[in-house]
Amino acid sequence: MGNRREFLKRTLAAGLVVGSRALLASDRRRVFVAGFSHETNTFHPVRTASFGFAQVSRTPPVVWEDAGLTVIPGIHARPNGGGTIEEKPCREAMNRVLDSLRAAMPVDAVFLRLHGAMYAEGIGPAETVLVGEVRSLVGPKVPIACTFDLHGNIPACLAQFGDILVGLKTAPHTDGAQTADLAGRILLDTLAGKAHPVAYVLPIPMILQGEKAMTTAEPFRSLVEEARRIEREGVLGHESKILAATLFVGCAWTDSPDTGMSAMITADGSRGAARAAAVHLAHKIWEARHQFAFGCExxxxxxxxxxxxxxxxxxxxxxxxxxxxxxxxxxxxxxxxxxxxxxxxxxxxxxxxxxxxxxxxxxxxxxxxxxxxxxxxxxxxxxxxxxxxxxxxxxxxxxxxxxxxxxxxxxxxxxxxxxxxxxxxxxxxxxxxxxxxxxxxxxxxxxxxxxxxxxxxxxxxxxxxxxxMRIESLTYTRRRKPLFPLDPSVSFDPEAAPAP
Ligand SMILES: [Zn+2]
Known part of the structure; x- marks a missing residue:
């Protein structure tokens, strides 16, 4: 019994208990929450050489109330500055986040608050690299949920590391809480054995100013509606539910090989369904490519x-x-x-x-x-x-x-x-x-x-x-080629996306 009391004490000391259900501490699922986020502007004249650190301060998803979880707050690291991040401070910041995870282990799940447009020298898409390192630490069975801004530049390989990938749906942003709740709910269902999330990310060879993809204007409003419809109705030819569908606009001021739009899907149990939904949405975006214009005066x-x-x-x-x-x-x-x-x-x-x-x-x-x-x-x-x-x-x-x-x-x-x-x-x-x-x-x-x-x-x-905003006149040195509309004649077949 001494061990059990010790364990209980340790658990309560380590974490913040969420929910009022009377569960023994040892029965509570331990969810580690951390953050690592930035919208890196590589055209900023000064490189970013340091990070700020806070113990995760944002409240957990509302849907976790009464869920009987123990939330273990890790580190949230944010760069101090807007420009390209230097490699050494970025590695150190990633290590701080990973150390806070190590100190929390064993955990039953990981919940990461990311942005998606962080870019560091020698590392590249640092948020994705971090998710990969979290995966190697916790092993293949612990679910990893990540939330994003929709202005992230997302590499396809992210889907190998994260299970539950959910981004904002609105620009201007009004759905931060709903996005965290959606990811939080899928994570709860996963811990309860009711969902088996798998993800797929399909990059689209297109670069766009966020101001041309606003949910207050067409064509983006209807495209996001289509993503919502897929979350409700699924995708043709597949029985699996689509748990989350996000359209990434990307960040045009991050010059990186991953810069551009993408479709990111989390499906229940079938990566084939996730891919099919991503292909469907990528088609819709590509068909609309000539219609994107500034959504404001x-x-x-x-x-x-x-x-x-x-x-x-x-x-x-x-x-x-x-x-x-x-x-x-x-x-x-x-x-x-x-x-x-x-x-x-x-x-x-x-x-x-x-x-x-x-x-x-x-x-x-x-x-x-x-x-x-x-x-x-x-x-x-x-x-x-x-x-x-x-x-x-x-x-x-x-x-x-x-x-x-x-x-x-x-x-x-x-x-x-x-x-x-x-x-x-x-x-x-x-x-x-x-x-x-x-x-x-x-x-x-x-x-x-x-x-x-x-x-x-x-x-x-x-x-x-x-x-x-006149990105045609910016000098990109790292972007992939071709990218519409900078390379107007680019062709794209979403069906050619890699098999899951
Ligand atoms: Zn944004």
């Missing part, structure tokens, strides 16, 4: 500002898409701010320019003071100089550290790191109600869902930067 800088000023809407959001922080661009370009200042635009705010030195100078000066500031272009120096200007400090914010300054009639929110304003709740601490300004500039591509809900109108500005 777009304009060049000057034209976008003209339209915003002339708009009947009281507020127009402008996204500085070339410097899109949510696509891991540096977020420090002052191009749009300079344009607004030079035109002496009234009632405009530029939200989130990454410039730590400028923020420090504002803190030194204090609220109400005016000072000569050099704004932006501290990291990204390829697209013009900083804005040298006289500015007045309007407000200082401690956490996150930001300074609101006024330059003529234009306000700018300076931040001490890349800062995407994606949610209306980020504005009040800055003393700004965005809906009282005519123009609100944020460093995004498409406008995030929470802002789209309040924005009377938005225009995506086709501005330069590491997130430049």
């Amino acid at each position: 777009t304009a060049g800088l000057e034209e976008g500002v003209n339209r915003a000023l002339a708009a009947k809407e009281s507020t127009v959001f402008l996204t500085d898409s070339g410097d899109n922080v949510t696509a891991s661009a540096p977020g420090d370009l002052p191009i749009v701010l300079r344009h607004l200042v030079e035109r002496n635009v009234k009632s405009a705010v530029v939200a989130g320019i990454n410039d730590a030195p400028a923020v420090n100078r504002c803190f030194e000066a204090g609220v109400g003071k005016s000072l000569a500031l050099s704004i932006g272009a501290t990291v990204e120096t390829r697209f013009g100089p900083p804005l040298e200007t006289e500015a007045q400090v309007v407000r200082l914010i401690e956490n996150p550290r930001m300074a609101v300054v006024r330059i003529g009639e234009v306000e700018a929110i300076l931040a001490d790191g890349p800062m995407a304003f994606t949610d209306p709740r980020q504005f009040p601490p800055c003393g700004i109600d965005p809906l009282t300004r005519k123009i609100v500039v944020v460093k995004e591509g498409y406008l995030y869902a929470a802002l789209t809900r309040i924005a009377p109108r938005y225009i995506m500005l086709l501005t330069p930067g590491a997130g430049d």
Whole structure:
């Protein structure tokens, strides 16, 4: 009995017990949860040399409540920076995650929160490599579930390592919780012996800006509907259920051999069914390839500002898409701010320019003071100089550290790191109600869902930067060839996909 008590103590100490069902600790299934995620922008001017680590903080899938699981939180590692990741820190980060798994073993299942667009020198698709290493640690019988953003570049070999592969279905993203729940539910059914998940990944030779594949616009909306239909109804000629069907848009700003779209399927018991579903969806995407276009209003800088000023809407959001922080661009370009200042635009705010030195100078000066500031272009120096200007400090914010300054009639929110304003709740601490300004500039591509809900109108500005939407003009050195539409004459037969 001593052993049992010891085991119970150890289990409870190691993990967080989920669910209220009265189970002996030794009867509870032990699920290890960890994370490793990044959308690497290889066009970012600076390589990423370190990671941040946290014990997994996100709440477990809601469907695990009352499931009698012991959740063992591992490490969640995230790169500190947007650019290509150096090999050594990436290996070290992978080892930290793997060490947290080793410390948790034996486990009955593994649940990994991934993104899918991480790229490291000497390693390549690091998230997939990690899943492979997790597989070799836990052996062939322990189910591995992984969740993804749909902007991941997914190699076909991932399906050899992971059993339950589930990505987001919406862009802009609104289904993070549902995605975790779907993967969590399949994992529960697997542990109960009610499901036998197998996965298949089919890369499609096509590269696309995420802004051309939005679920708020065609053709992507209908394609994702088709994936949902397959989850409900299965695929012709196969009896196995399709447990999860994900269409990956890919990340066009990660120059890697895996960059591009893909179909990722988790089927119950039949890899043939998973392949058939992937082939079916790949066909649909390929047929629609000429229809993908930006799913939102777009304009060049000057034209976008003209339209915003002339708009009947009281507020127009402008996204500085070339410097899109949510696509891991540096977020420090002052191009749009300079344009607004030079035109002496009234009632405009530029939200989130990454410039730590400028923020420090504002803190030194204090609220109400005016000072000569050099704004932006501290990291990204390829697209013009900083804005040298006289500015007045309007407000200082401690956490996150930001300074609101006024330059003529234009306000700018300076931040001490890349800062995407994606949610209306980020504005009040800055003393700004965005809906009282005519123009609100944020460093995004498409406008995030929470802002789209309040924005009377938005225009995506086709501005330069590491997130430049005009991918035809980017210099790719690692991408596979051919890829549509960069190589327009490419042919593709999904049926030729490898047998499972
Ligand atoms: Zn995404």
